[in-house]
Amino acid sequence: MTEYFPDVGRIEYEGPESRNPLAFRHYNPDEIVEGRSMRDWLRFSVAWWHTFRGTGTDPFGAPTLLRDWNDGTDSLDAALRRVDVAFEFMTKLGVPYYCFHDRDVAPEGATARESAENLDRVAARLKEAQEETGIRLLWGTANLFSHPRYMHGAATSPSVDVYACAAAQVRKAIEVTHELGGENYVFWGGREGYMTLYNTDMKRELDHLARFMHMAHDYAQSIGFTGQFLFEPKPKEPTKHQYDFDAAACLNFMRQYGLTDFVKLNIETNHATLAGHTMMHELEYASIQGVLGSIDANTGDLLLGWDTDQFPTDIYLATQVMLVILKQGGIAPGGTNFDAKVRRESTDPVDLFHAHIGAMDTFARGLKIAAAIRADGVLEDFVRERYSSFDSGIGQRVESGQATLVELEEHILDRSDITLCPSGRQEMLENIVNRYI
Numbered sequence: 001m002t003e004y005f006p007d008v009g010r011i012e013y014e015g016p017e018s019r020n021p022l023a024f025r026h027y028n029p030d031e032i033v034e035g036r037s038m039r040d041w042l043r044f045s046v047a048w049w050h051t052f053r054g055t056g057t058d059p060f061g062a063p064t065l066l067r068d069w070n071d072g073t074d075s076l077d078a079a080l081r082r083v084d085v086a087f088e089f090m091t092k093l094g095v096p097y098y099c100f101h102d103r104d105v106a107p108e109g110a111t112a113r114e115s116a117e118n119l120d121r122v123a124a125r126l127k128e129a130q131e132e133t134g135i136r137l138l139w140g141t142a143n144l145f146s147h148p149r150y151m152h153g154a155a156t157s158p159s160v161d162v163y164a165c166a167a168a169q170v171r172k173a174i175e176v177t178h179e180l181g182g183e184n185y186v187f188w189g190g191r192e193g194y195m196t197l198y199n200t201d202m203k204r205e206l207d208h209l210a211r212f213m214h215m216a217h218d219y220a221q222s223i224g225f226t227g228q229f230l231f232e233p234k235p236k237e238p239t240k241h242q243y244d245f246d247a248a249a250c251l252n253f254m255r256q257y258g259l260t261d262f263v264k265l266n267i268e269t270n271h272a273t274l275a276g277h278t279m280m281h282e283l284e285y286a287s288i289q290g291v292l293g294s295i296d297a298n299t300g301d302l303l304l305g306w307d308t309d310q311f312p313t314d315i316y317l318a319t320q321v322m323l324v325i326l327k328q329g330g331i332a333p334g335g336t337n338f339d340a341k342v343r344r345e346s347t348d349p350v351d352l353f354h355a356h357i358g359a360m361d362t363f364a365r366g367l368k369i370a371a372a373i374r375a376d377g378v379l380e381d382f383v384r385e386r387y388s389s390f391d392s393g394i395g396q397r398v399e400s401g402q403a404t405l406v407e408l409e410e411h412i413l414d415r416s417d418i419t420l421c422p423s424g425r426q427e428m429l430e431n432i433v434n435r436y437i
């Protein structure tokens, strides 16, 4: 069998002192943290589209990532060959999961029927490769944004024919995800939004999108797919305003249309920052409402205002992510999917290894640091103390719903000793977190 990465062997854990760039210094899959292995906390996944289909094009330039396995055609042969490439890569990396869009793994045909047949051919090969390697599918999804027919959206298209094309694609993608034992199914509304309200019936578009998701769930149930549905927020790009703007907008939509019983959120770092939030904010917001389902781990660039999808290397960021995930008790059946691409100047296949190794080590460090912070209880104790006036007396009556405005007024009416509450101690807490980094 052809080897596509002949110069790279299995990536091993060598510990923090290692100077081997093709080894893990922190990700030690069997190491136990808070009673669970790193592998199980982190549930890493490789994104098929970026890693095996990425070409390095940008709006100004042609492909720079010229891979042996991408012959420039979108043939079925190339698609089948890519399965070998991917499973060699993922096996050497030691990653337990992968994710794909239907069109990443198999070529689009002239009709929906032909596309479905192509997908079946590749799925059969994916299934074999999964069985040979033990690598599993974290989630599948459908690409409802690349084809020109989706220029006005897919489940929010003004054309019912286009809506039906999207339905056919999603039906098939769910079926294949199910066949491959996928643990989740993702909706990212690539063009589910608008460019101008002058031509848009927002109410009808939102109604149609919700109907679409209900139909997807009905279909999933009819074939016995019990995986988790995930909705992925993103504020803009490609459209000017996406309906799935951020966690709050998604959750409001899910509640309005009765979707919360079967849909959770897949939160992506670069999308959080594009929406003007931190990743930690989005995760915490989703988690406290019981809808944090999975993460797309990447990062944006401080100076670039678009979705640069870079590999995460920031230890503070990973620590903040893992603080929320540990507090939630884990993220399964979701995982940590590297929805990230190497820069177009990183032209060698080995750069794909460097990128993933760095990202996995960054998250492993984030996990260890977050666990250490939690073990000492430094943040938790401070926060608990900060709200302790609500633990008893009238504070407790507020929380249990017994207190009234009149009673609260009486509580302070004649008092002149109301202080500027205790200090928030932000700088001290930042210094404490730095002790653990």
Ligand code: XLS
Residues within 6 Å of the ligand: 101, 141, 186, 187, 188, 232, 234, 268, 296, 307, 339
């Ligand atoms: C694009 C999205 C996409 C989804 C899957 O910005 O992040 O990659 O994760 O369709």
Ligand code: NI
Residues within 6 Å of the ligand: 188, 232, 268, 296, 339
């Ligand atoms: Ni994503």
Ligand code: NI
Residues within 6 Å of the ligand: 268, 270, 271, 307, 309, 339
């Ligand atoms: Ni993205």
